[in-house]
Amino acid sequence: MSFTELSDQEIQRRETLDKLRAAGINPFPADLYPVDAYSSELKSNFEEGKTVCLAGRLMSQRIMGKASFAELQDSQGRIQVYFNRDEICPSEDKTLYNEVFKKLLDLGDFIGVKGTVFKTQVGEVSVSVKEFTLLSKSLKPLPLPKTDAEGNVHDAFTDPELRYRQRYADLVVNPHVKEVFIKRTKLFSAMRQFFNDAGYMEVETPILQSIPGGAAARPFITHHNSLDIPLYMRIANELYLKRLIVGGFDGVYEFSKNFRNEGMDRTHNPEFTAMEIYVSYKDYNWMMDFTERLLEHCALAVNGTTSATFGVHKIDFKAPYKRITMRDSILEFTGFDIAGKSEEELRQAALKMNIPVDDTMGKGKLIDEIFGEKCEGNYIQPTFITDYPKEMSPLCKEHRDNPELTERFELMVCGKEIANAYSELNDPIDQRERFEEQVKLAEKGDDEAGQFIDYDFLRALEYGMPPTSGLGIGMDRLIMFLTNNPSIQEVLFFPQMKPEKFGEKKGPELDEQEQHVYNLLSKKGSMDLNVLKEQSGLSNKQWDKAVKGLRGHGVIEVEKNDKQLTISMVH
RNA sequence: GAUUCCGUAGCUCAGCUGGUAGAGCAAUACACUUUUAAUGUAUGGGCCCUGGGUUCGAAUCCCAGCGGGAUCACCA
Numbered sequence: 001m002s003f004t005e006l007s008d009q010e011i012q013r014r015e016t017l018d019k020l021r022a023a024g025i026n027p028f029p030a031d032l033y034p035v036d037a038y039s040s041e042l043k044s045n046f047e048e049g050k051t052v053c054l055a056g057r058l059m060s061q062r063i064m065g066k067a068s069f070a071e072l073q074d075s076q077g078r079i080q081v082y083f084n085r086d087e088i089c090p091s092e093d094k095t096l097y098n099e100v101f102k103k104l105l106d107l108g109d110f111i112g113v114k115g116t117v118f119k120t121q122v123g124e125v126s127v128s129v130k131e132f133t134l135l136s137k138s139l140k141p142l143p144l145p146k147t148d149a150e151g152n153v154h155d156a157f158t159d160p161e162l163r164y165r166q167r168y169a170d171l172v173v174n175p176h177v178k179e180v181f182i183k184r185t186k187l188f189s190a191m192r193q194f195f196n197d198a199g200y201m202e203v204e205t206p207i208l209q210s211i212p213g214g215a216a217a218r219p220f221i222t223h224h225n226s227l228d229i230p231l232y233m234r235i236a237n238e239l240y241l242k243r244l245i246v247g248g249f250d251g252v253y254e255f256s257k258n259f260r261n262e263g264m265d266r267t268h269n270p271e272f273t274a275m276e277i278y279v280s281y282k283d284y285n286w287m288m289d290f291t292e293r294l295l296e297h298c299a300l301a302v303n304g305t306t307s308a309t310f311g312v313h314k315i316d317f318k319a320p321y322k323r324i325t326m327r328d329s330i331l332e333f334t335g336f337d338i339a340g341k342s343e344e345e346l347r348q349a350a351l352k353m354n355i356p357v358d359d360t361m362g363k364g365k366l367i368d369e370i371f372g373e374k375c376e377g378n379y380i381q382p383t384f385i386t387d388y389p390k391e392m393s394p395l396c397k398e399h400r401d402n403p404e405l406t407e408r409f410e411l412m413v414c415g416k417e418i419a420n421a422y423s424e425l426n427d428p429i430d431q432r433e434r435f436e437e438q439v440k441l442a443e444k445g446d447d448e449a450g451q452f453i454d455y456d457f458l459r460a461l462e463y464g465m466p467p468t469s470g471l472g473i474g475m476d477r478l479i480m481f482l483t484n485n486p487s488i489q490e491v492l493f494f495p496q497m498k499p500e501k502f503g504e505k506k507g508p509e510l511d512e513q514e515q516h517v518y519n520l521l522s523k524k525g526s527m528d529l530n531v532l533k534e535q536s537g538l539s540n541k542q543w544d545k546a547v548k549g550l551r552g553h554g555v556i557e558v559e560k561n562d563k564q565l566t567i568s569m570v571h
Numbered sequence: 572g573a574u575u576c577c578g579u580a581g582c583u584c585a586g587c588u589g590g591u592a593g594a595g596c597a598a599u600a601c602a603c604u605u606u607u608a609a610u611g612u613a614u615g616g617g618c619c620c621u622g623g624g625u626u627c628g629a630a631u632c633c634c635a636g637c638g639g640g641a642u643c644a645c646c647a
Contacts, residue, residue: 008616009581009598060607067604084604107597120605141597143582148608155583155596155608161639162582173582216647262646263572368647392647410647417647498638 013139016104020134025100027137033112039072039079042117043125052127054079055112055135057172059144063102069126072113077175080126081113087130101132108138108172142173164495177490180483183302184491187479188255190301191275194294200251200277205240207233207257213454214238214395216438217260220270233259238395238470239457241278242424245468246460253277255475266487267416270496273475282469283423284407288384291411291419291471292319295382295478302482309484310414313380321382321411326367329375329385338367346370360444363404364391379412391441394434396422418478421471428461 006014020027037052056074066085071078085097105111115129143157156174157163163170163177171178192202210229212219214236224231237256244252259271279287299306299317306318324332331337336349346366350357355373357366367389379385387399388408399405407423425431435453442451479491489495517536521527 007581007598012598062606062609063603064606064609065603067606069606069609071607080607082605086604120607122605122607124605124607126605141581144597145582146596146608152608157582159578159582159639161578164639218646260646263644265646266641268646365647372647388647420647500638 009141010139013106013137013141016106017137017139020100020104020137023095023100023104025104025134027134029133029135033133033135035112038076039074040076042079042127043077046119046125047117048119050117051114052117053112053114054127055110057138058105058107058109058111060107061105066097068101072111072127073172080120080124081115082118082120082126082128083132084128087128088132100134105134106138106141107144108140108142109134110136110138142169144173160489161497164489164497165500167493180479180485180491181493183483184479186302187298187475187482190298191294193301194297195251195253195277198251200253200279201249203241203244203249203252203254205234205237205244205254205256207259209234211452211454211456213452213457214240215258218262220259220261235260236274236472237276238472239454241276241470242465242468243457243460245278245280245424246463246465249280251277251279264496266489267477267480269476269488269492272488275473275475276470278424278468278470280466280468283467284386284409284421284469287421287423287469287471288323288386288409289320291384291421292321292382295319295411298478299482302479308482310481311484311486313414315381315413315481317382321384323384323386323409325387326371326375326385326389327387330367330370333375333378334370336370338370362391362441364389364393368392376412376417377415380414383412384409385412391437393422394438395425395431397425397427398430413481416477417474418481419471419473421469424465424468424470426461426465426467428458431461432458 017027033055034053035055037054039054039056042050042052042054054072054074056072056078058070059073059078060071062069068083070081070083072081083097083101085094088097088101089095112133112135113127113129114131115127118126118128120126143155143162145156146154148154157170163174171181195202208222208224208231210231212232212235214234215238217235219232219235222231222233223229234256235258237254237258241252241254254276256274256276257271258274260268261270262268264270279290282290295317296306296319299308307314307316309315327338334349334353336353338346338349341349341363343363343366346363347357347361350366350370353370353374355369357369361369371385375385386409387402387405388396388410390396390398390404390406393406393408396406396408399407409421410417411419411421425434432453435458439451439453476488476491480486480488483491485491517532520535521532
């Protein structure tokens with residue numbers, strides 16, 4: 001839709017703008033409006049006759065001659081407001097009601113009302129308006145759904161494309177959407193509070209990085225002009241937080257917007273939010289206790305209960321959560337024991353389980369594939385999976401009892417990973433070797449391995465990092481579980497979309513083919529339709545389109561006589 | 572990336588085996604002083620996603636494209 005082509009209703013609203021100004025009413029006044037009440041509050045604490053001042057969008061109008069009901073929607077919800085002609089216009093001049101209220105207000109306009117609270121005959125809490133003010137005009141009609149007496153919503157604004165592209169409209173007309181984002185914010189503040197109460201510090205680390213470290217993913221690349229160097233949008237903030245632990249903070253955390261230049265689907269958006277926290281002198285066992293207490297706290301803060309529904313599943317975030325090693329999990333679901341097996345034995349075992357494998361896969365990758373294929377999906381209730389193979393975890397400390405494993409856990413909910421934690425690797429020599437191993441894997445063709453070595457990070461470790469445990473939580477995934485939304489787009493205000501095309505609609509001027517037909521016709525003024533069609537040399541489709549277009553522009557007309565069609569110019 | 576479905580009025584959607592577009596809501600006008608999906612009467616409103624093809628004739632059939640949804644794959 002081009003900005004130059006307006007719908008009927010949009011034109012009408014622009015005209016009412018002029019009428020308002022002519023009536024001496026500024027449709028976009030600058031003055032503050034002294035709001036002292038909110039819709040839901042008035043309904044829950046009903047006080048007959050209380051004088052209130054509230055503001056919001058006009059969402060419905062039921063005009064019945066000299067009295068009308070309307071609905072006002074503010075940040076908390078909706079409330080009915082009652083307009084009575086003689087209340088609003090006590091004098092002889094009734095234009096404020098008859099003209100301004102009835103004709104110059106449109107649905108979607110922001111208005112302020114002053115009046116008194118009362119209950120209607122049917123018992124609905126309403127505000128009887130004594131005075132109203134237009135606060136801001138709405139020039140574009142909202143996609144307004146209606147709700148009937150049974151609570152069924154009609155004409156709901158549901159098209160996902162429109163909802164995501166025009167989230168502002170989605171939020172106005174779909175209250176349940178707003179609810180999701182309120183919960184999202186509650187989740188963040190609950191988590192902050194939990195960390196702050198524990199004495200940890202919220203920090204900020206670079207988003208533009210010269211080495212995209214801390215994870216393996218394709219980064220977005222940009223360029224810094226004055227330094228003339230490439231910079232990468234961060235794919236993780238892990239290595240920076242650990243530098244701060246080196247620097248002497250006990251606990252640091254950051255809600256990190258990360259960027260990964262990879263596929264998009266209902267669980268992946270190019271930018272997403274991770275929370276990462278690092279606490280010194282702790283290990284991953286401590287972190288498991290901490291994590292389950294954290295999630296219990298967050299679920300309560302968001303939903304008022306630790307239980308949550310996700311699709312067909314009922315889940316409960318009440319601590320403690322089940323813990324199982326990756327080895328025991330694979331043993332349980334496949335009967336195969338991965339302990340002490342060679343790479344070839346693992347590959348054969350995977351093949352027997354019909355899991356596709358190839359030669360680039362090392363031991364760690366093979367185990368991960370088996371787990372992902374056969375075990376992961378079984379964990380519906382929050383479950384810690386512990387002790388991952390070393391090869392998959394280049395930033396994680398080797399397991400204290402088994403050099404093939406690492407002290408790592410992931411928290412699975414409904415078969416999906418929502419948290420990942422380590423006893424952090426703090427041996428700089430081991431860390432250097434692991435990075436070098438990753439580079440080799442990357443060269444071998446493993447696109448999940450990291451290609452960069454962050455030497456500055458190694459230098460930091462050489463100064464010494466205390467034993468530390470770190471935890472990462474996928475905030476978008478977590479809020480999906482807490483609000484029962486199967487798609488990440490529903491929990492992001494502005495999910496990534498292909499850019500919309502504006503202004504490509506054809507204007508009122510004739511296009512090439514239309515002009516061609518018009519020129520031929522203009523020589524005679526009136527012709528047999530088939531003769532003109534033949535002269536034009538256009539294909540059937542092109543001809544049809546051109547004629548329809550010309551008729552649409554109102555420059556020609558087609559008349560049907562007894563047997564022939566005559567086409568002529570309109571003068 | 573693969574498969575599949577969808578794209579018609581501001582919104583939600585009909586539109587048959589091809590014959591020049593329909594409804595409800597929203598809008599406009601009139602009536603109506605406690606309605607609540609208010610009601611009644613009347614009216615206006617369409618590049619039927621784009622391009623090509625088949626046809627006397629395409630919203631409808633065919634091909635391609637664009638945009639979107641779903642499922643799968645990929646993305647620890």
